[in-house]
Amino acid sequence: MRRDMVDTTVDAIATTMSAAVYHGPRDVRLEQRAVPAPGPGEVLVRVTAAGICGTDSAEWAHGPLLVPHDESGLVEPLVLGHEFVGTVAALGDGVELPVGSTVVCGAGISCGTCVMCRAGRTNLCRSYHSLGLQDDGALAQYVVAPAEILYDVSDLGLSDDTLAMAQPMAVAVHAVRRSGLHAGQDAVVVGVGGIGAFLTHVAASTGARVLALDLDPDRLDLATRLGATDTVQASDRPLVEILAELGYEPEVFFEVSGSRRGLDSVLAAAQPGAVIVPVGLQKLPLELDLSRFTLGELTLVGTVAHVFRNDIPEAVRLLAARAATDGWDDIASLVLPLRDLVQEGLEPLADGSSPQIKTLVDPWIDRARPADHALTA
Structure with missing residues (x-):
């Protein structure tokens, strides 16, 4: 979806939203939830496009794996989705991002004080957790994220469908x-x-x-x-x-x-x-x-996730470079609505029949649409 078609003003925020909520293996439900409020240092993001990956499909097919659960496998319902782009809709105390700016998210949350964080290896934080796996994520119309893991991409001229792939590119x-x-x-x-x-x-x-x-x-x-x-x-x-x-x-x-x-x-x-x-x-x-x-x-050499400060900017640079030449339609050509997430997204990923390398979701549409990877400026 083109950003100039999106109303990003604070006044446009509804009180409820659609969200894909994980309740356990093969049980993801489309529900209406209250739009969350950002706390200090946090941002409410209006999600414009989100990606799903093998981690999401594994949780759906075989989980709970990374989603918190008790010994019996019982989970607290959780909104999935750790790959996304959106617009800043509201700010918590202490945040200076402009409302309406376009941001991509690293999803992983680190403490900033442990030995690994001090060494710059935030992906190995002793208390590392992630939106969409341990905290509510972005397969919803809105998500709350820490401002420190949001990267402002407003001036790059990239479409939201392209920017939604920043997190897997960063991996x-x-x-x-x-x-x-x-x-x-x-x-x-x-x-x-x-x-x-x-x-x-x-x-x-x-x-x-x-x-x-x-x-x-x-x-x-x-x-x-x-x-x-x-x-x-x-x-x-x-x-x-x-x-x-x-x-x-x-x-x-x-x-x-x-x-x-x-x-x-x-x-x-x-x-x-x-x-x-x-x-x-x-x-x-x-x-x-x-x-x-x-x-x-x-x-x-082991490798897990990414380091937001180093890897997200380079991922966005690489997305931009190819967007200007070949584009990204050969990676993600179709964008799904939330209601098709399981049947057309998670299930094909889990059984190996997905027709796309990257499956994208637009939480604001009612039917699938072609992906838009055209430069916007």
């Missing part, structure tokens, strides 16, 4: 930043769905040569458009043979599929000195030959 930015990948190096990305697509783009933007692997030929075509130098359809053929044939000597491997097969192929192909980043979560524990890591000086 990819953080993973690449953690890896140390830079221009002149070779990188391998295993899995080009969801975060893997964004990660392919971020890795290529460093100037590295990027090889992308996936089972789906359409995703490999997408990887090429996102900047991958080479693509290969995943098969039983050993990755080490593929690398030798293409002349790659990867310094960095990103395993994004979360499959044991994908990780095994990376571990087998990694040469001494390589960095391995398991972005996708493995479903089962596994044994590693640590002597090989020691003797080969292999580096295993």
Whole structure:
């Protein structure tokens, strides 16, 4: 939705709103809730577009996982949604953001005082929690967020549908930043769905040569458009043979599929000195030959979420750069209303049949609409 079509004045705020509320596994309900009021240091945001991801679909299909629950699995009803853009509708005490400004949100909330926060690693805060997972999120018409995790993007000329992808792009930015990948190096990305697509783009933007692997030929075509130098359809053929044939000597491997097969192929192909980043979560524990890591000086790098101060601005910059050339319709082409969230959004994500890399939701519409990624200025 274009921002010039949205009434963002304080007087336009209703007393109730539509929200997608999580009650437990396979139980997300569209409900009417009171519009929340911002406290000190907080902002009421009128949500203009929100994204859903594998975390949301996993909560719906198999949860509660990250959503707080008791030993029996009982949850306090919670509004989902941690990827969003919106306009500032009202301010709590001590906040100076202009009402009506457009903001993207990092979603993760940190204390600012623990050892990790003091080191700038706010994603590892000892009391880290997130909108849409531990606190009410943005699959609703309004959400309250701390001002310190809102980034003003009013003057960039990007559409709300494009800006709604800032948070997942920031996750990819953080993973690449953690890896140390830079221009002149070779990188391998295993899995080009969801975060893997964004990660392919971020890795290529460093100037590295990027090889992308996936089972789906359409995703490999997408990887090429996102900047991958080479693509290969995943098969039983050993990755080490593929690398030798293409002349790659990867310094960095990103395993994004979360499959044991994908990780095994990376571990087998990694040469001494390589960095391995398991972005996708493995479903089962596994044994590693640590002597090989020691003797080969292999580096295993964890990555989780993002650091708002560093990664959100870079994510927005990357979104803007491609919006000005190729656009983002190949990532998100359709925007859903809240009422279609489960049937057309969470369920297809959970069973692997989603037709889009990124599913977006507009909480103000009654029927699906084409995504708008056109520049607005």
